[in-house]
Amino acid sequence: MTDLFNEKAKDWDANDFRRQLSTAIGAAILKHVPLHTKMEVMDFGAGTGLISSHVAPSVQKILALDISESMLSQLLSKPELQGKVEVLCQNILDKPVDTKFDLIMSAMAMHHVEDADKLIQRFSEHLKPGAMVALADLDKEDGDFHPIDTEGVFHFGFERDEFQTLLEKYGFEDICFHTAHTVLKEGNKFPVFLVIATKK
Numbered sequence: 001m002t003d004l005f006n007e008k009a010k011d012w013d014a015n016d017f018r019r020q021l022s023t024a025i026g027a028a029i030l031k032h033v034p035l036h037t038k039m040e041v042m043d044f045g046a047g048t049g050l051i052s053s054h055v056a057p058s059v060q061k062i063l064a065l066d067i068s069e070s071m072l073s074q075l076l077s078k079p080e081l082q083g084k085v086e087v088l089c090q091n092i093l094d095k096p097v098d099t100k101f102d103l104i105m106s107a108m109a110m111h112h113v114e115d116a117d118k119l120i121q122r123f124s125e126h127l128k129p130g131a132m133v134a135l136a137d138l139d140k141e142d143g144d145f146h147p148i149d150t151e152g153v154f155h156f157g158f159e160r161d162e163f164q165t166l167l168e169k170y171g172f173e174d175i176c177f178h179t180a181h182t183v184l185k186e187g188n189k190f191p192v193f194l195v196i197a198t199k200k
Contacts, residue, residue, distance in 0.1 A: 017183070018050065021192065024181035025107045025136045026054025028194045032178060033134050035059055039102040042126060044092075045109020049075035049085060055105065056084045063099065067091050092122050101126055105134040108192070111155040117166060124170040127199045133172065136180055139191040145183070160193060172197035 029035075029051070039059035043052045046064035048071050056062055062085045066072050072087040088097065093115060104123050113119045123133055138145060138157030146153050164175050180194040 021181055021183065022050035022054070022107060025192065025194060026051050028136070028178055028180035029055060029105060029134045030058070032176070032194065032196050033103065033105075033132060035103075040099070042097070042099075042101045042104045043085075044104055044106040044123070045112065046075060046087070047071045047109075049078055049081055051105060051107045052081060052085050053078065056081055059103075061086065063088055063097070063101070065090060065092065065097070092126070093118050096122060097126060099126070100128045100131075102128060102131045103134065104131075105136075107136045108138070110135065110137045111157060112152050114154040116155065116158070117169075120166050120170050124172070124199055129199060132196060132198050133167075134194060134196050136192055136194045139193055141190055144188055145185065145190050157190075158193075160195075163195065167195070167197050171200045173200055174198045 035055065035058040037058070037060055041055060041059050041062045043062050043064045046052055046066050047068070049064060052062050052064055052075070064072065064075055064085050064087045066089060069089045072089055075081060075085065075087055090097070093113070104127060110116060110119065127133070140157040140159045143156045145156070160177050167175050175195060175197040178194045179191050181192045183190040183192060
């Protein structure tokens with residue numbers, strides 16, 4: 001599989017927009033998820049670890065999962081994540097992980113996954129009973145968020161009602177949406193939701 005982020009990875013964290021967005025999502029997770037020091041967490045689509053950096057001090061360990069080796073290499077270079085975050089370059093839709101987690105979090109990765117239904121099923125399968133998801137992504141938009149012809153974008157955001165139905169289908173309850181951030185791009189507003197839900 002081609003690493004679509006190979007060229008982008010080295011300068012990824014230098015982008016002010018990405019830093020602001022990850023800071024807002026990280027703060028929303030810290031506010032709305034009851035983290036604790038025995039938690040084992042999966043960071044799905046972890047990239048360079050921008051969200052893991054916010055959460056790592058509050059939990060026991062994080063498995064940073066991504067299909068881009070170049071992004072995970074950037075994560076591994078961060079001293080503050082050493083000993084707290086392990087990385088795995090793997091597609092869990094094709095090959096599940098042999099671990100169950102207390103929390104699965106994800107920031108702006110789900111719109112890059114073609115089969116969102118199977119992804120939520122996989123999340124459910126990878127969680128302990130009573131565990132949680134904290135998933136951030138774009139509200140449904142008209143396709144203007146990404147530049148035209150951006151590779152690997154399968155969804156122009158998600159409708160909250162439809163996403164809630166999908167979560168309920170795979171055994172999630174206590175589903176609550178928050179607007180974590182609003183991205184301003186060329187005069188347009190793109191809200192980013194954070195949905196918190198618990199596996200029955």
